[in-house]
Amino acid sequence: MTQISLRGLYKSFGATQVVRDLNLEIADQEFLVLLGPSGCGKTTTMRMVAGLEQATHGEIAFDGRRMNEVPTQSRDVAMVFQNYGLYPHMTVAENIGYPLKLRGINGADRQAAIERAADRVELGAYLQRRPRELSGGQRQRVALARSIVRTPKVFLMDEPLSNLDAKLRVAMRAEIKHLAYELQVTTLYVTHDQVEAMTLAHRVAIMKDGVIVQLASPEEIYDDPVNTYVAGFIGSPPMNLIEVNAQASWANAENGARIEVAAPRQGPITLGIRAEDVQLTDMDRAHFSVEVFAFELLGDSTLVTIKLGQTGVTVKGDKSLRLKFGDRVGVRLDPAHLYWFESATGLRIR
């Protein structure tokens, strides 16, 4: 039952400002994901919540109580690290039980809690192994079990899945989601993977250069991005961003293709459209026609890449679609799903 408040948070390392005037309220039991590329300040923000870094300015509070001066070991947070952070000289059971040992819980009580946590992540059979004898996925489970063996005020997860292979990542993602639902502990989760953010979060905070660019639910971030940075980060494939020169009732793309859409203003402007909203049609309905640059089969759908000058545009096609390099296709941009951004600033024009 913990609400986290970050107010006017700044962090500098020497002359480098890593986090700038960050304000964030994380509600009790909320799963909040900090999303951004490496170096955007998301991990530093989490480390400040954990107490592993000191904020240069600003306040961190749990349930209204200022935490800045409270040392890490007294904050009652649990953290899962990217490299697991397991103790190499301890067995799995000792690793999981260490937080309890530090709290003076011994004997049968500790053993029972260790087994409960291990069973929850299906590690019961590995309790006597050492971390080096485990696979990456199993190590990550040990780290998870260690964080859930007690009920902390806050869960902190620092890219917990990025060292796992793709298949395992999907499985562990579901497990983390289920754990969060079961345990109902306030969770701050850091990742650079937008799929993790979309699938896990109640709310996503997208960061860039130490600042939160947009803070909203995954749906809102997908459907209503505030700028080209967010639009280009979220979705797989991310939103197509096409530089056009807008006229009264049409716009010219870089290669001269004429797109029959009405822009909110004339002159240079960025047109955004998601891959699923671009249609491949016959020539008479098409906005323009163009050669296929690449065609990819995904199984449940297909991806067609076309080029407007230097700009690649991805189109999501039906699973039965088959095209070859150089085939000429008609392209129509669904006017109901267009986004417009200022070319210079990338800001959304509504």
Next chain:
Amino acid sequence: MLTQSAHAASDRALIPGYRQPAHDKAGDWLRQCVVFVGVCAIVLPIFWITLTAFKLPKDVYSLSAAFNFTVTLENLRTVFEHPWNLGSKIVNSLVVATSTVLLAIPMATMAAYAFSRFEFRFKKTIFLVVIASQFIPAAVIVLPYFLMFKQLGMLDTRSALVLVNMSIVLPYAVWMMKGFIDAVPVEIEESAMVDGAHRARVIWEIVVPTALPGIITAAVFCFTLTWNEFLFALIISKQDALTLPIGLIGFRTERGDLWELMAAGGILITAPMFILSLLVQKQFIQSLTAGSVR
């Protein structure tokens, strides 16, 4: 595929002088010779001393008895008798070396941890000074030590030898151990802190066990240095605190060098180190390869 390999071929042709390195047989042979000579240089003297220790005095200088001699245990017995009394010297050496290690290793661990993990002013300079103190020749500082201990009335005591040996051993130990602690990922310390451990507990329960192979290596190294230390022991001890290496010069008498006794003493000096290194070999190799396998 065809076009790809054609590409590769043309890429090679573009690099002037491209040639696959040939197997250098002469080089192999030379390397083996160097290794053989090196092994001989290390092993033969030890082998020779071992043989001499079991010879009668008359056989020591005799070439015909180089390998064909009467084996005797007399020398190993004689060195413990008056006037040699190697027994008390072994005790002195053991006490001095063990005390030095027991004091130096915890101190070095804490210093190394500070150098490895904390940022403080003049860190690099201080570390350099610690290392550089090793470049001062022992002969330069032995006199000040002598005068100091004389003033303190500590001449010819084991405590004085322990203090001197600590000054020799600590910089090495700090330097070695900093390397081992550097290799312990900071993440596991942070992990322990998040789990609820104070710094002292983190060091004792996480860092020390993880760096243990390295700590043992440093301890063995320090023990060996102290065990073999000669110059300071020669100047500072006189009668009561004499150590094994000083005991050995006693075999240079007016009647000449008593090689068979010196060899027997040499075995007594070498054997404990030999056994110790066998015992910790596993740890030693672990610590040398740590990091490469992580």
